[in-house]
Amino acid sequence: MSTPAREALEHNATPWLFGVAALTTAPHFLHQPYWLSAFASLVLLWGFRLWQRDLRLPGRWLMIPLVIVGCAGILFEFRTLLGRDAGVAMLVMFMAMKLLELKSRRDAMVVITLGYFLLLTHYFYSQSIFTGLWLLTATWLITAALVRLHGGPASRWRATLRYAAQLCLQALPFMLALYLLFPRISGPLWGLPQDALSAKTGLSEQMSPGSIANLVQSGEIAFRVHFDGPLPASDKLYWRGPVMEDFDGTTWRQATARSAPERVEARSPPITYQTTLEAHNQRWLLALDAPTTLPADTFLNSRMTVNARQPISQRQRFQLAASLDYRFNPQEAPAVLRRNLLLPSGLNPQSARLAATWREREKTPLAIIEQALRLFASRDFAYTLQAPLLGTDAIDDFLFRSQRGFCEHYAAAFVVLMRGAGIPARVVGGYQGGERNPLDGYLVVRQSDAHAWSEVWLEQQGWVRYDPTAVVAPARLESGLSNALPFAELPPALVRLRSDLMRNLRHRWEAINNAWNQQVLGYDPLRQRELLARLGWPDADWAKLAGALAVACAGLLAVVTAWTLYQRPEHDPALRLWHKALRHLHRRQVNCAPWETPRALARRLDSERPELAAAFDRVVEAYLQARYGKVPGDLKTLRERVAQLP
Amino acid sequence: MPGTKSAFSTAPHPLDAVLAQAGQIILGKPTEIRQAIACLLAGGHLLIEDLPGLGKTTLAHALARLLGLHFSRIQFTSDLLPADITGVSIFERDKSAFRFLPGPVFAQLVLADEINRATPKTQSALLEAMEEGQVTAEGQTRPLPTPFFVIATQNPAHQIGTFPLPESQLDRFLMRIELGYPDRAAERALLAAGGQGHHAERLSPLLDAADLPAMQDAVAGVHAAGPLIDYVQDLIEASRHTPAFQHGLSPRAGLALLAAGRAWAWLDGRSMVLPDDIQAVLPAVARHRLRAAQGGGYASREEIAALIRSVAIP
Structure with a gap:
């Protein structure tokens, strides 16, 4: 008998292998260099064409240069042949080229094995539901290709697919057992999916006019929150990010200096919630003001921002508690207060003059704040994403000339006025509000909910939040950005939400996605x-x-x-003994094809393995008599003869 | 043990002599001779298809002589009429009555030479006789002698002026064999002996009239166990599902396969059919009943081999 691996590959089985190659390489085209995708597709198409026309496959003289060219390209592109991206690129290339040398069943098996392996590499790049579904389907089809290779020309594709599905379903319990019981490790094993590592959007450590207005253009999800109790009112939902104290005239920067030990005094019962943060590569957790209970491995910094020890580079879940009514640092360090009164010298003279008049006229800080807020409310200020460009005296330009701006303009102007009037104040970045998904009850906070507000230090009260945006555009806090902006200005991501159908679909999709993240991907050691x-x-x-x-x-x-x-349809004891004899032969490197008759096998042994032949002949005789004879077979003889096999 | 017949008896077989003698007439074709005899033992008709001059007629003639059968030969031509086969009634003046003159079909072994040369109408007269074992001529039904065998020969159909047998008629033949060219040694022996036709004439019968029906009964009694019937079924099933053929084997083909397998086992001296027997007779039984999906001709040997390889032995 010839070795099955060397057997020529059946012509009609080949399209299955092209299917395997296409299924496993195509999704990589999304992130691979274009030339490599083109190269792989061309090679695949060429191979398919050769198969269609039944032409000769290219010889070594062509394959070797092709491999060299491909490897050189990868080396040039990635500067290495190792590592994740280069390694995957190599696999994709080899997969495509293997189809140019499909000659025997062995080659087909290589394609199948490579296909299964390539499937795994997709998880390096994405772990979304689509990826999961795609890979499950691909697993099924690769298995079908494997079944087809073993089925021979008599197999029909429908039956092949059905059989493969059956095999996959049989594997399902194992998959679940492995998923549920495999010891979980709290970090990724081989690095992270690309989509988690390169978080593109999110708050940054500094703020200048327009930076938040830019961020708001994105409809991407920043985090999801699940409250254990009822959802608090929208205008209470301030998710704190970086606190910015240093101002150079245009840009606000996060303070680094330490201050007095932070002291949060809760004045209302804490509400507990769970937040699932998308990767943003920053350390802040965007906790709700004011945090009372912190998760492990996080700390509260002196500006009341909850920070993780490491930047958050993958989707992560935290359990938190917050008190919506609070008092924060009534005893602030004098250094911090001084810092929060600093203004860049010589800039914004008009604002400085206005603040100075307030300071002289009004007796209490509260009255000054009242003046400032009234300024925003009374004057013709507009809340818009399309703020005009501002000059060197940005705050003056905004307050007295353009009077059009987004939340960062208002927060910055308010803080400058406060500092000018001698009240310590600073800008806080973060998110405000969020949209509740009615399907799963999660509050979804998007980049478009990014916000900036101000914080003012008052004696005995500590740091108190003032949000000038609330005065200019009350709708922003009550019902979100899409209702606060003029329709023509809405970013495309938000415009769609005005359609109920689209909103519903989006909710549904996000709820499914969230369930996938929480239940499947978020199945961590905890x-x-x-x-x-x-x-x-x-x-x-x-x-x-x-x-x-x-x-x-x-x-x-x-x-x-x-x-x-x-x-098993057959419970015939004679057949069982026969299978035992076959296993015996198998251990002696003699294999029997399913269609080979016992006597044909015996004849083959006569010539190939004479030392086994005589004893096996006796087994065959007894077996045939027992299984095919008219009189019920003599099992005892058969059993003895099987036992006597050398 | 005395009295019990082993499945693998080594005693001389009653037909061994027939096989041996026929083998001296048709040199180098023991398998084909064995197949032909198995076909007759199974009570089926045989179609021999090959180019002229390869010994088709000689084989038929030799078998008739050796088996002691009454032999007649019909040379089919395009102007052959049905009555030329079945016979005609002629008016006898002295008795003032019609008398039926039986045609050549009234023999135990009829050699229908070059059957595809005759018109379909004439062909069907013979095929009816084959199917029913009787001839109806001029309103009267006359039984044919028993046993009744037809060995038809046919040249490959791509010759001008022939009427190849349609599939439905092909199905009436239990087996179809090809003789093919003899191998070098056999041909050498043949040339050295200088022709073979008169050899067949000289053969003397090895069986008498009662032997063959008795043997046929014995063949019918060969045991086909459940697993073996499963195997036949699996083969038929596979032939219906493989894309290699236009359509699969019919239930009649399944019966034919089993009958031929029984005869093959009996010729081997066994009282039970083995998968080996089925595999051995499958090409002869199945090839003319299947149409290759590509080309539309008979299924090739390779396709039958692939069919065998696609079915596991239960």
Whole structure:
């Protein structure tokens, strides 16, 4: 018998392999260099054409230069042949080129193996639902290709697909067992998906006119919040990011100096919530003002921002609590207060004069604040994303000339006026509000909810939040940005939301996505422990988990095996003894094709393995008599002869 | 043990002598001779298809002689009429009555030479006789002798002026074999002996009239176990699903396969059919019943081999 691996590949099985190659390489085209995608597609198309016309495959003289060119291209592009991106690029290239040398079943098996392996690499780049679905489908189809290769020319594609689906479904319990019980590690094993690492949008550590207005153009989700109790009123939802104290005339920067130990005094019962933060590569957690309980590995800095120890570079979930009514640092360090009174010298003279008059006229800081807010309310200020460009005296330009601006303009102008009037004040960046998804109850906070507001220090009260935007555009706080801006100015991401149908669809999609993130991707060690504890196993460490995994898989395997044995149409003891004899031969490197008759096998042994032939002849004779004879077979003889096989 | 027949008996087979003698007439074709005899033992008709001069007629003639059968030969031509086969009634003046003169079909072994040269009408007269074992001429039905075999020969159909048998008629033949060219050694022996036709004339019968029906009964009694019937079924099933053929094997083909397998097993001296027997007779039984999906001709040997390879032995 010829070795199956060397057997020529069946012509009609080849399209399945092209399917495997297309399925596994195509999604990589999304992030690969264009030339590589083009190269791989061309090679695949060429191979397919050769198959269609039944032409000769290219020889070594062409393949070797092709490989060299491909490797050189990858080396040039990535400066290495190793590592994640270059490695995946190499795999894609090899997959395409392997189809140019499909000659034997062995080549086909290489394609299949490579296909399964390439599937895994997709998770480096994305872990979305679509990726998951795509990969499940691809697994099914690759398995079908494998089934087809073994099925021979008689197999029909429908039956092949059905059989492959059956195999995949049989693997499902194992998949679930592995998923639930495999010891979880709280970090990624081989690096992160690309989409988590390169967070593009989000608040930055500094703010200049227009920076938030730019951010607001994006409809991307910044984080999702799930409140354990009822959702607080929208105008209470201030999610604190960086606090900016240093102003150079245009840009506000985060302060780095330390201040007095922070002291948050809760004045209302805390509300607890869970936030799932998208990766933003910054350390702040965007906690709700004011935080009372912090998750592990985070700390509250002196500006009341909750920070993680490491930048948040992958989607992460935190359990927090906040008190909406609070008092923060009534005893502030004098250095901090001095810092929060500084203004760039010589700039914005008009504002300085206005503030000075207030300072002289009014007796209390509260009255000054009142004056400033009234200024924003009374004058002809407009809330718009399309603020005109401002000059060197940006605040003066804004307050007295353009009078058109977005939240960062108002917050900055307000703080400058306060500082001018001798009240310590600073700008706080973060998000405001959010949209509740009615389907899963999560509050979705997007980049378009980015906001800047001001904080003023008052004696005995500590830092108090004032949001001038609320005066100019009250709708911004009550019902979100899309209702506060003129329609013509709305960023495209927000315009769509005015249509109820689209809004509904978007909610639905985001709820599904969120469920996927929370339940599937967010299945971390903590969740695993929770789940197992709920199942009555509170102290599962990784060693016990591994044990449980082994037991579960063995149990499943036993069930599947028992089922298969039960399903087997043949319970003939003679057949079982025959299979035993075949296994015996198999251990002696003699294989029997399913279609080979016992006597043909015996004849083959005569010539190939004479030392086994005589004993096996006797087995064959007894087996044929037992299985095909008219009188019920003599099993005893057969059993003895099988036992006597050398 | 005395009295019980082993499945693998080594005792001389009653037909061994027939096989041996026929082998001396048709040199180098033991498998084809065995197939032909198996076909007759299974009570089926045989179609031999090949180019002229390869010994088709000689084989038929030799078998008739050796098996002691009454032999007649019909040379099919384009102007052959049905009555030339079945016979005619002629008026006898002295008795003032019609008398039926039986045609050449009233023999135990009829050699229908070059059957595809005759018109379909004439062909169908013979095929009706094959199917029903009787001839209806001029309103009267007359039984044919038993056993009744037809060995038809046919030249490959791409010759001008021939009427190839349609599929429905092909199905009436239990087996179809090809003789092919003899190998070098056989041809050498043939040339050295100088012709073979008169050899067949000289053969003397090895069986008498009662032997063959008895053997046919024995063949019918060969045991086909459940797993073997499963195997036949699996093969038929596979032939219906593979894209290699236009359509699959019919239930009648399944019966034919089993009958031929029984005969093959009996010729081998066994009282049970084995998958080997089915595999051995499958090409002869199935090739003319299947149409290749590509080209539309008979299924090729390779396609039958692939069919065998696609079915596991249960």
